[in-house]
Every structure is written in structure tokens, then in C-alpha cells.
Amino acid sequence: ILCRRFSEELRKNPLFSNQIDDKFYDMIFHASPLHDIGKVAIEDKILLKPGKLTTEEFEKMKQHTIIGATTLEEVQYRFPNNEFLNMGIRIARWHHEKWDGTGYPDGLSGVSIPICARIMTIVDVYDAVRSKRVYKDPVPHEEACEIILSERGTHFDPAVIDVFIQLQNELDHIWKNQ
Numbered sequence: 069i070l071c072r073r074f075s076e077e078l079r080k081n082p083l084f085s086n087q088i089d090d091k092f093y094d095m096i097f098h099a100s101p102l103h104d105i106g107k108v109a110i111e112d113k114i115l116l117k118p119g120k121l122t123t124e125e126f127e128k129m130k131q132h133t134i135i136g137a138t139t140l141e142e143v144q145y146r147f148p149n150n151e152f153l154n155m156g157i158r159i160a161r162w163h164h165e166k167w168d169g170t171g172y173p174d175g176l177s178g179v180s181i182p183i184c185a186r187i188m189t190i191v192d193v194y195d196a197v198r199s200k201r202v203y204k205d206p207v208p209h210e211e212a213c214e215i216i217l218s219e220r221g222t223h224f225d226p227a228v229i230d231v232f233i234q235l236q237n238e239l240d241h242i243w244k245n246q
Contacts, residue, residue: 106136
């Protein structure tokens with residue numbers, strides 16, 4: 069739901085009006101849950117580890133992006149030209165890329181990161197910060213917003229952060245009710 073809502077607002081920005089349409093809204097709504105599909109191949113001892121991952125464990129964890137995209141590419145082979153799978157692949161592979169190029173798996177930066185992945189990135193971080201995990205307690209909405217806003221232009225696309233600011237008051241309600 070959050071990815072769709074971000075898309076609706078981003079479409080109002082002339083920079084994105086030719087990339088985002090009604091079909092995009094539906095596609096990102098359905099494809100965004102695939103972002104972590106590659107985690108099914110990551111060992112539980114890493115996924116469920118209560119403490120900080122070692123460098124080796126983190127390298128294995130980072131592989132979920134490639135595994136997820138590759139898995140979806142294998143399905144795409146059977147169903148070529150499927151726009152849902154195309155977007156799912158882009159989201160799965162690049163939702164951990166960062167605007168400044170320091171993300172993974174490919175070190176993409178700026179507009180070379182597909183817009184669907186840039187949207188998923190901010191939604192994924194917001195969800196991760198707000199949610200309880202085996203290794204951390206949940207963070208309140210206000211603190212999550214501060215964390216995300218502090219990474220404008222480094223982790224996140226400034227245009228997507230502008231939408232985040234616009235939606236700040238809605239996010240907590242949407243997140244709690246999804």
C-alpha cells in the first residue's frame with residue numbers, strides 16, 4: 069500500500085509523470101511484496117540471528133537481492149514480457165541500492181536506480197525501522213521519520229524524500245493498518 073501511495077504522489081512531480089501511470093500503481097502494489105523473495109535461500113541462523121551479523125554473514129545476506137532477482141528471471145523465462153515480473157525483478161535486485169552509490173548489489177546511484185526500487189527502498193527502511201526484529205525493538209513513527217530524513221541525498225532519492233515529507237502524517241496510519 070505504501071509503495072502505491074508514494075507512486076501516486078511522485079506522479080505529480082513532472083520528473084516522474086512520464087514514468088508513473090495508473091498501470092505503474094497497480095504493478096508496484098502487486099510486485100513490491102516480492103522484494104525479499106530471495107531471503108528464502110538465506111540460512112535461518114543468519115535471518116534470525118539476534119545480534120549483529122559478522123562481515124561474512126552480511127555478505128551472505130546481501131545475496132538475497134541477486135537470488136530474488138534470479139529466481140524471478142527464471143519465472144520470467146516461462147512468461148516473457150510480463151510487466152509484473154519485470155518490475156518484481158527490478159525491485160528485488162535493487163531495493164538496497166543507495167542514491168549515493170554505496171548500496172548493493174551493483175552500486176547503482178541516482179537515476180540509474182529504477183524508480184520502483186527507489187520507492188521500495190524508502191518503504192522497506194521505514195517498515196524495518198518501525199518493526200520489531202529479533203535483533204532490535206521497534207522505533208516510533210517520529211523517530212523513524214528522523215532517521216529517514218537524515219539520509220536525504222545519501223541513502224534516498226531527494227524527490228522520494230519530498231514525498232515522504234508530504235506523506236509523513238499518513239504513513240503511521242497506513243503502516244499500522246496494512
